[in-house]
Amino acid sequence: MIVVLAPGLLTTVQDLGRPGWRAAGVPAGGAMDPWAARAANRLVGNPDGAALLEATLTGPVVRFERAAAVAWVAGDMEAAIDGAPAAGERMHRLAAGATLALGRARRGARCWLAVAGGIDVPELLGSRSTDLAGRFGGLEGRPLAAGDRLPVGGAAESPPRALEPGFARSLGVPRFGLVPGPDGSAEAIEELVAGEWLVAARSDRRGVRVERPGGGGGSRWERPGGGELRSQGTLPGAVQRPPSGEAILLGVDAPVTGGYPWVAQIAAAEVGRLAHLPPGARLRFEVIDFEEADRRWARRERELELGVLG
């Protein structure tokens, strides 16, 4: 068992999500950056889809009742094992009774903490992920709280591994390749690509809101042709333009349908980068085509393969 001594700001159990239930209104969810979660699992010898903890801005303090192998990836969170500073992005073996304290994220926004054997909460609709809107999955469908106890699955001993530093740094690159969306136009995409955007405070797993630096919401955005859009299916990585002028970059927990114009779509390989943007971060978009988006996905798979050093 893992005992939660302090939960951190918002820590949830996640795996690679539950695709297949969108028709019931259930988003796929899962780790907000699947690349980082997969890397954390590989560091401790888990399969990619093992459940782990996703921490936000400030990490949790947890005690391990049994000896465990752990690794945490991304966010450059302050970290200590039984009071001694410890480095992220590599496997650590903990003795029974050890306490791991994750602190503030010094870079990025989120961190994934994997434990060999995975967090063994029950599977619901094919996943152990926490669905905060539906209030199910993970631990009772909610973020961790002090006093929670998390079961850990059995695991064979695996050799220690570490992330190649270049791979770790590449997780949070604040640049996003865009393909056109169903409500986009050349002008709408040009406007997105011109200059920097700033992450607003009202951002979470459902969506990252961005606005123009210094300009609040920026100019009001009018849908070409005008009129109300009929609600339609949406995807994580969709770039929506509400009339207020800001843009919303949909996250993994975004509702499965939405009514704002969907002007562009972030390349699938780069949607996970949204997880690393704290309020105030700056980001840029660039236009790519579907073939380039596919190449980026294949390249990312190769980089993950090469990025876990054992």
Added chain:
Amino acid sequence: MLRVAERSLLVRFGEVSLEQAVARAQALVAALCVEKAAVKGEWVLGAGNVLIVCDGATPSELARIEALLAELAAATEGAPWPPRDASRRVHEVPVDYGGEAGPDLAEVARRVGFSEAEVVARQAGAEYVVAFVGFSPGFPYLIGLPSELELPRRDSPRPRVPAGSVAIAGPFAGIYPSATPGGWHLLGRTEGALFDARRSPPNALAPGDRVRFVPRSIAGREA
């Protein structure tokens, strides 16, 4: 039909009437269920559109799915509304209207120019059909709201709408399955789980199902 991501396609039906567009979208989903093996993926019904997500497909498989979709979508022309499917369940939803359970009933009554009792009578007097499930797990968008009750959403959404809230916005009625933020007008509240991840299927109301609201009380007085 539009390609909206590396492996996703969006089919939109351009009918001016919401009902006719929703009828075609539901007919397309019914056809997709028959062709499940050929369409590797899942789909999301919207208000007269269908998003098809085929994450595992190769580019050539996607091209084949696109051609099949075009054929299936064309065949939905003239699909009837409400859908002619006698097997569809009719759900009766008991509702406590007004008061604490429906904090917007008084304002809605004022804006549409009826008494609270008249709003309840009209809203509960209609038969609804589930158009699609979206917004949050299990949230049904219901078509059938009398047009005299149509109002735009609230100017600012509530940060937390209680689970079971029966609400209206635009041409739709809906029921919040869990406590979430929400911008619809809250007329009342019902009990019973609209969504349960331990159940199969997890959503109690599915597209094409019929729904009737049955007033149980209005502002604390038995209806």
